[in-house]
Amino acid sequence: MPVPLSPDEAKAFLDSDAAPAAYLDLLDAVSFRAVGAALRLGVFEALADGPLPVDQLAARTGGDPLGLRILLDALVGFGYLTSADGAWANSANTSRWLLRAVPDSFAPALSFWSALLTHWWQDLEASIRAGGPTGDFYAWLEQRPDVLADFQTMLRRLAAVLGEEIVELLPVPAGARSLLDVGGGHAGYPVAFLTAHPQLRATVVDLAGALAQGAETVAAAGLTDRVELRAGDLFTADLGAGHDLVLLFNIVHGYQREQTLTLLRRAAAALRPGGRVALLEPLAEAPDRPAGPGEAFVRMFSLNLFHTQGGRAYGYHELVDLLRLAGFTDVRQRLLTRSDTDHLVTAVLAG
Numbered sequence: 512m513p514v515p516l517s518p519d520e521a522k523a524f525l526d527s528d529a530a531p532a533a534y535l536d537l538l539d540a541v542s543f544r545a546v547g548a549a550l551r552l553g554v555f556e557a558l559a560d561g562p563l564p565v566d567q568l569a570a571r572t573g574g575d576p577l578g579l580r581i582l583l584d585a586l587v588g589f590g591y592l593t594s595a596d597g598a599w600a601n602s603a604n605t606s607r608w609l610l611r612a613v614p615d616s617f618a619p620a621l622s623f624w625s626a627l628l629t630h631w632w633q634d635l636e637a638s639i640r641a642g643g644p645t646g647d648f649y650a651w652l653e654q655r656p657d658v659l660a661d662f663q664t665m666l667r668r669l670a671a672v673l674g675e676e677i678v679e680l681l682p683v684p685a686g687a688r689s690l691l692d693v694g695g696g697h698a699g700y701p702v703a704f705l706t707a708h709p710q711l712r713a714t715v716v717d718l719a720g721a722l723a724q725g726a727e728t729v730a731a732a733g734l735t736d737r738v739e740l741r742a743g744d745l746f747t748a749d750l751g752a753g754h755d756l757v758l759l760f761n762i763v764h765g766y767q768r769e770q771t772l773t774l775l776r777r778a779a780a781a782l783r784p785g786g787r788v789a790l791l792e793p794l795a796e797a798p799d800r801p802a803g804p805g806e807a808f809v810r811m812f813s814l815n816l817f818h819t820q821g822g823r824a825y826g827y828h829e830l831v832d833l834l835r836l837a838g839f840t841d842v843r844q845r846l847l848t849r850s851d852t853d854h855l856v857t858a859v860l861a862g
């Protein structure tokens with residue numbers, strides 16, 4: 512967690528050159544690495560039912576008692592744990608956000624980002640020098656079922672938060688029959704649409720590993736007979752034709768202009784005239800987004816996209832330009848009320 516600073520300390524670090532601000536980053540980086548280790552070691556789950564002394568915690572997690580104790584003390588310093596009377600306990604924030612059984616737990620997101628930053632970000636300089644990623648991010652994910660499951664769970668939970676508003680914002684005419692979700696993986700968004708619109712059917716195209724969670728989401732919603740999960744590549748798979756609505760959620764930011772244009776043209780070819788495409792994207796240069804963590808996240812995310820996939824966060828006007836080139840009109844965007852980063856961008860295929 513960010514190191515707590517008094518106003519004078521913050522001023523010395525951030526508003527003057529009296530002390531190196533990078534020292535704070537060093538401490539925060541160690542805090543992030545330590546909480547990832549604790550998550551993977553099962554420390555927070557082991558403390559879910561109450562405080563434990565270190566020897567019992569070591570027995571439950573399988574860790575070395577001395578190493579574990581030093582990690583626990585660091586986590587107390589960073590605010591993830593508390594200690595009293597020779598026992599350690601989860602802090603209130605840890606109990607609320609880092610236990611996996613909590614429905615909107617942050618644990619899958621933290622676990623995913625921890626794996627990503629520990630593995631992929633070690634050669635950040637290389638992608639900046641080379642001008643592109645040093646590997647295939649989605650192939651890397653598909654080879655790591657645990658990280659892939661955390662990634663898709665993180666996105667599925669976001670879909671549970673954002674889905675209702677997105678369904679409200681996207682008009683689906685009474686005659687609409689068919690929705691295509693390109694790169695829809697966990698299938699949370701098509702499930703939200705099909706639940707609200709009983710006449711709709713959906714096709715979800717994604718890689719086989721990603722669709723495993725999609726199959727679970729669809730089955731849990733009782734929608735198996737209305738959803739086709741189609742394993743294939745976004746750039747080559749048969750996307751069908753005549754769909755009323757195409758979702759491209761969190762997809763185009765993985766690519767630069769040419770490939771994004773290819774994907775938008777594929778979406779256009781899969782739609783009926785007058786059909787709608789919808790993109791969900793964290794936009795760069797978004798005037799309606801308040802300053803703060805959301806803005807910081809988008810900058811970090813854009814760097815991550817470039818490093819891991821050769822993509823980036825797009826500006827709205829760039830997307831308008833690309834959508835028009837692909838044959839779309841009536842482009843609109845809106846920052847979702849339950850997010851400080853996610854913009855819904857919609858456009859209509861010229862008839």
Ligand SMILES: C[S@@+](CC[C@H](N)C(=O)[O-])C[C@H]1O[C@@H](n2cnc3c(N)ncnc32)[C@H](O)[C@@H]1O
Pocket residue numbers: 649666667670693694695696697716717718721743744745746759760761762791
């Ligand atoms: C960032 S996730 C977005 C998932 C979902 N649309 C959402 O917004 O929550 C990108 C998705 O695209 C899929 N994907 C990436 N590259 C792909 C490719 N070449 N072919 C098929 N699917 C791909 C991934 O497996 C993943 O499910």
